[in-house]
Amino acid sequence: MNYKLILNIALHLLQARLKQTVVAAVGVTFGIAMFISLVSFMNGLNDLLDGLMLNRTPHVLLYNKIKPTENQPVSLSAQYKDNINFINSIKPKDRGKSIYNGKNIISILKNDPRVIDVAPKITTPVFFNSGTIAISGVINGVDVLSEEKLFKISDYIVEGKVTDLLQNNSIIIGKGLADKMLLTTGDIIKITSSKGSLASLKIVGISQIGISEIDDVASYTSLATAQKILEEPTNYITDIQIKLFDMTSAPIVAKEFQSKFNVDTIDYQTANSQFETGSSVRSIISYSVGVVLLIVAGFGIYNILNMMIYEKMDSIAILKATGFSGNDVKWIFVSLSLIIGLVGGLFGLLFGYIFSSIIDIVPFETAALPTIKTYPINYDPLFYFIGITFALITTTIAGLLPAMKASKVDPVEIIRGK
């Protein structure tokens, strides 16, 4: 088959109906551009929201769960071994919140090839005292450097520096807490620990995560300071946070660590399942809107090609009479449609990119998200690839039906009808 000639004829037919062709191509362009900007925006948003949660969540967390002993004394007794025992009013066992042998576990984990890094942490409830008012809150005693490496806490520090926490008796408090107690950087805050001991800490920074429930209660200090407030030795650690290279393996790894170190573990998938659901729903919405737009554009192409075939019946007849086969005629119209799809699609990608870039620079400042200045956009090349593939598939299908009709045109009927 002579593709060059077929393409040439297709192009000439297009030129003869330039206005309609442009309208058809604009339909595709619009569909693709909307698809690209929508998907980029939605995914940008997904990344942002996921990041908000995931960046601050360890992939695997080792801690001591408050729970009753699994083997109650009665089950140890040989006498009642074969009986079914009902025990009422069980109380959780006090094993202390400290992870036993925490330092050893950390050094083992640091050598595990699957683990990016490990950050130990102490979480404890405290009271922040302001005059006679006591506000309940939480102190996170963190290993400043590894915490910064894994969770980028500096992103959420709106005043001061994270490294200031390395000084003794320093603290970074949540924005909500600071506003409530009218405290600023440099002030001294008084704290009552859960054990009743008092401490005075210097505020070196203000943090704002964007979730007011957290900002109203949370504060950061160094591991050593936290241990001091709690009057605990330096091996006291309540949580071990782990980030993995392969996030998806978290549930398996969590189980493994649970039996290996005899602690309780939770993986991020279990802890944040609702975020996963939200992301996938948003993706489905944006993809379906994009596909619908393209289908509408496809109908436009179908219409225009159909009209063109009726207009060009004579030309089709004479092409067939002078030696073009039905297949050749079919390819002429399929290439017509493909040209519209390709040109429209490429412009769509371009405009999609432009729209995304415009959205990307639109200011988006909200108190809830201090680190975000503009709307988030994800420029994944995959979206562009999907976009152009969709464009070509829809236009080919839209063109194929009229093309089949054209290929079946009986030249004798047309020529004799004159």
Next chain:
Amino acid sequence: MGNKVIETVGLSKYFLDPVKFQVLKEINMSIDHGEFVSIVGKSGCGKSTLLYLLSTMDTDYEGQLFIHEALITGKLDKELAQIRSENIGFVFQFHYLLSEYNVLKNVMLPGMKLGKYSHQELEHRALEHLKTLDMEDQALKMPNQLSGGQKQRVAIARALINDPLIIMGDEPTGNLDKKNSDLVFDIFSQLTHENNQTLLIVTHDTDFADRTNRTITMEDGRIIS
């Protein structure tokens, strides 16, 4: 190679709509190389129908059709298209020029499809044909800028581009005035004399038919002389 360009054996054709009706009844005929044949007959006698069967465009018939002594009946659409491309040139009552192409391109198009000659050679040949038809200076015009007679001459040039075995015409002078149809006739007879071109023309113009080498008269689906 035999001398017969086209031969039919027991060619019959039925129209099924609105009622079954036999248009052509057991036609046996042949056309030799270099003949200038006209088919005449009253309206509805089946002369055009016969032409379209011979042209291979209409494949719904009984009997056998040979072109250049090769059996054509039962070939696929694609093979028939190739046969038309190589062997048959068409001139219809209506010119059927593609309005998107200029005159030269219109003439070249069947040649480009066949792909026997290079583009340059084809252009040269197209210009030669236009020259013999006295249309050389119109080569770069668009079809809608030409008169009826000129368009028909372009259509003839287009029919000639692939050196067809036979040129078929369905009332090629039907839409033309006396002067232009004489002109078209002169072109045809010049082609037979100078190039030994085989021609098969359906017409109801008896003046035209009388001047051809051989006239086939049809009546009620049969050849009567």
